[in-house]
Amino acid sequence: MPLKIATWNINSVRLRINSVCEFLQAHKPDVLCLQETKCADAHFPRNAFAEAGYPHLAIHGQKAYHGVAVASRLPMDVIDRKLFCDREDARHISVSVNNGSAAPVDIHNFYVPAGGDIPDSEKNWKFAHKLAFIDEMGDWLAKPERKRSLIVGDLNIAPLETDVWSHKQLLKVVSHTPVETESLERIRKAGRWVDVMRAMIPPEEKLFTWWSYRSPNWEASDRGRRLDHIWATPDLAETAKALTVLKQARNWEKPSDHVPVIATFG
């Protein structure tokens, strides 16, 4: 039975709950992974998900900032809500999804720190924190025995030249600096993870999942970045059937600055 997975930085799940429900009705993923839910667990809009056909919820939230969640049509177990860099930030949750007769699929849903504006660890603690987070995440993901696993979410790094609107102009912009892109590629390769988006869409092709709110004409200027990712272990990656970046979601009413990414496996 195929498994359809979506990931979306929603930038407030309560503000955009109607968009989320419309997305679920239209695309019917088995599992939706959200980042930047921006609400405490007690305020998570559980009923809306249940009514949309997603009664299984795994939440790791906090008030006002960060927050990740997984909504599923299928039963799942929470594996972990890991904290990184000795901080309390809600940036990770992992679940094991029970997909009928097939073996479960483990999904690690991440919201990597954005890293602030200045790409210098000495002048900007947030940038230092982002690099430390990636390293810690890499140590944890490098277990070679992992099978049937996915890493999804807002990794806040655009690794390839074609993952940004201008490689040259973004080399010193946080999210595309060499120290970030090399770190991300290093931990991906160390864990033998496959970049499913780039396995499905040629690396020569520009591909973005985020367009800044600050650009008044985002579509015409198209100054986007690919900050959201779906990685898979090789056993799952070789079953990938389809991949969609839902660019039109950026034109919805009161949009998130990120759009959903959807992949189907098996």
Place this chain on the structure above:
DNA sequence: ATGGTTGCCAAGCAA
């Protein structure tokens, strides 16, 4: 080079 916008929550920070 600068400022451009949005969300949370009710000022300023984070993105």
